[in-house]
Amino acid sequence: MAEKFIPRIVSFLCKWCSYSGADLAGTSRLKYPPSILPIRVMCSSRVNPVFVIKSFLGGSDGVLIGGCHPGDCHYQSGNYHTRRRFAILNKIFDSLGLEKERLQLSWISASEGQRFARVSDEFTQKIADMGANPAKQEIFL
Amino acid sequence: MDSCLKIKKSAEQGLSDFLKSLLEKNEVSGLFTLRKSGVNHDFDYGLITDTQMMKDAIPLHPFMPVNAAQELSRFTGMRKPIAVVIKPCELRAFVELVKRSQGNLEQFLIISYTCGGVFRFEATTAGKAEKQLPAYWKAVSSGKNSDDIRLTCRACEHFVPMHADITVSLIGEKIDQECSLFLHTEKAVKMAESFGEPLSECEMASKTIDELRVQRQAEKHHIFEKIESQKGLDGMIQLFGKCIGCHGCRHVCPICHCVLCDFESHLFDSETEIIESELNSKGALRLPPDTILFQLGRLSHMSFSCVGCGMCTEVCPAAIPVASIFMRTGEETAQLFDYLPGRDVEEAVPITVYKEKELSTLGE
Numbered sequence: 001m002a003e004k005f006i007p008r009i010v011s012f013l014c015k016w017c018s019y020s021g022a023d024l025a026g027t028s029r030l031k032y033p034p035s036i037l038p039i040r041v042m043c044s045s046r047v048n049p050v051f052v053i054k055s056f057l058g059g060s061d062g063v064l065i066g067g068c069h070p071g072d073c074h075y076q077s078g079n080y081h082t083r084r085r086f087a088i089l090n091k092i093f094d095s096l097g098l099e100k101e102r103l104q105l106s107w108i109s110a111s112e113g114q115r116f117a118r119v120s121d122e123f124t125q126k127i128a129d130m131g132a133n134p135a136k137q138e139i140f141l
Numbered sequence: 142m143d144s145c146l147k148i149k150k151s152a153e154q155g156l157s158d159f160l161k162s163l164l165e166k167n168e169v170s171g172l173f174t175l176r177k178s179g180v181n182h183d184f185d186y187g188l189i190t191d192t193q194m195m196k197d198a199i200p201l202h203p204f205m206p207v208n209a210a211q212e213l214s215r216f217t218g219m220r221k222p223i224a225v226v227i228k229p230c231e232l233r234a235f236v237e238l239v240k241r242s243q244g245n246l247e248q249f250l251i252i253s254y255t256c257g258g259v260f261r262f263e264a265t266t267a268g269k270a271e272k273q274l275p276a277y278w279k280a281v282s283s284g285k286n287s288d289d290i291r292l293t294c295r296a297c298e299h300f301v302p303m304h305a306d307i308t309v310s311l312i313g314e315k316i317d318q319e320c321s322l323f324l325h326t327e328k329a330v331k332m333a334e335s336f337g338e339p340l341s342e343c344e345m346a347s348k349t350i351d352e353l354r355v356q357r358q359a360e361k362h363h364i365f366e367k368i369e370s371q372k373g374l375d376g377m378i379q380l381f382g383k384c385i386g387c388h389g390c391r392h393v394c395p396i397c398h399c400v401l402c403d404f405e406s407h408l409f410d411s412e413t414e415i416i417e418s419e420l421n422s423k424g425a426l427r428l429p430p431d432t433i434l435f436q437l438g439r440l441s442h443m444s445f446s447c448v449g450c451g452m453c454t455e456v457c458p459a460a461i462p463v464a465s466i467f468m469r470t471g472e473e474t475a476q477l478f479d480y481l482p483g484r485d486v487e488e489a490v491p492i493t494v495y496k497e498k499e500l501s502t503l504g505e
Binding site for chain 2: 048049050053054057059067069070071077080081083084085086087088089090091092094095096097098099105106107134135136137138139140141
């Protein structure tokens with residue numbers, strides 16, 4: 001029986017919203033794929049785009065950034081900056097023909113355990129359909 | 142119709158005389174311009190406070206030894222009125238630096254010019270530049286691209302200065318007969334009046350300028366297409382295969398001013414455990430690692446402010462067309478926010494501001 005490909009999705013989750021949402025999914029015993037590798041940050045704006053690039057080049061099949069919904073950032077405007085940075089990084093990937101579909105930004109609040117499970121499930125499915133990140137095989141990077 | 146000062150000498154001679162006069166009459170306390178230096182046909186930027194030293198000045202020479210924006214940033218703290226002669230892309234880069242608190246505009250009398258591009262560095266060997274000059278000036282006068290200029294210059298459509306106090310009109314003009322200084326600000330008019338000759342009203346050779354711009358846009362399109370054909374991860378490895386990680390591109394880039402650059406730090410160094418695990422899964426590891434990380438990372442930090450000066454390609458020891466790559470992607474990231482680097486000092490750098498309602502498809 002062929003082993004099912006379980007993508008590895010490095011996920012930067014902000015402590016106040018997304019990480020708590022993920023935690024709620026856990027305590028509510030909601031099912032979501034084991035592909036999510038959470039990294040807690042204080043705010044989604046802590047994420048330097050270079051972290052995302054390093055994860056991608058390091059071979060992660062997907063990179064997820066989870067933050068509070070616009071207007072609800074614990075630090076007022078952090079997620080607005082995240083949104084712009086993500087747009088720029090997305091455009092850079094697009095411009096160079098790199099697989100921008102492997103990067104995703106999702107607003108998930110602390111009360112949205114179900115949403116977290118759904119986003120994880122959908123993103124995992126999307127990545128599984130794309131296959132493993134070819135960067136995994138690259139010696140030169 | 143703009144206010145201008147016409148000097149009945151060649152453009153270079155007229156401008157040199159004008160600069161000397163500003164210094165002699167104490168309108169400024171220093172001049173920043175290109176100079177002949179050494180004995181080997183070298184050209185450098187220099188700060189001059191003694192009019193005697195102006196004999197070596199060649200303000201309009203088509204050469205960029207370093208992006209002047211970096212140098213202006215260096216002595217911007219002097220807070221003395223200084224007249225500077227810089228190219229339009231250097232001016233745009235300096236405006237980008239001013240936005241990042243790396244300089245201020247008020248102390249400078251900014252003189253720029255409609256730019257025909259600069260020679261590649263190789264022109265400084267064995268007096269090649271002097272041989273190339275006549276053809277170059279002919280091209281500028283007739284509004285064509287010289288063969289000897291940088292690739293990024295051939296593709297540059299922003300060759301009419303933005304934010305200058307004075308523009309020397311070169312493209313489409315009789316450069317060996319006349320020096321036309323266009324005065325855009327009150328400061329410029331005051332300085333020009335001190336020269337002692339009457340001012341007039343004149344117009345730039347806009348038809349020739351527009352034709353050259355169309356030519357350049359076509360070249361840009363052509364250059365970008367070549368880069369675009371090398372796409373994806375394989376494309377990146379093809380483009381940056383020879384990169385040795387010297388970071389020369391970052392050092393000469395006027396936008397890359399960070400003293401604590403992520404890529405000059407140990408932030409991304411791998412611990413040996415990580416190297417071992419990489420070897421376990423791949424069987425080999427290129428050293429030094431993180432070449433593509435540096436290139437993509439630098440793009441994510443500054444691409445939208447790239448002015449396409451071409452210094453990076455000039456200094457690359459591996460002859461990678463860094464400038465073409467950064468200019469192309471930079472244009473796309475800047476366009477996300479309708480941004481043009483250096484257009485307006487009041488226009489904030491895209492990553493420093495936000496709108497509450499924008500990019501609504503992201504995150505949902």
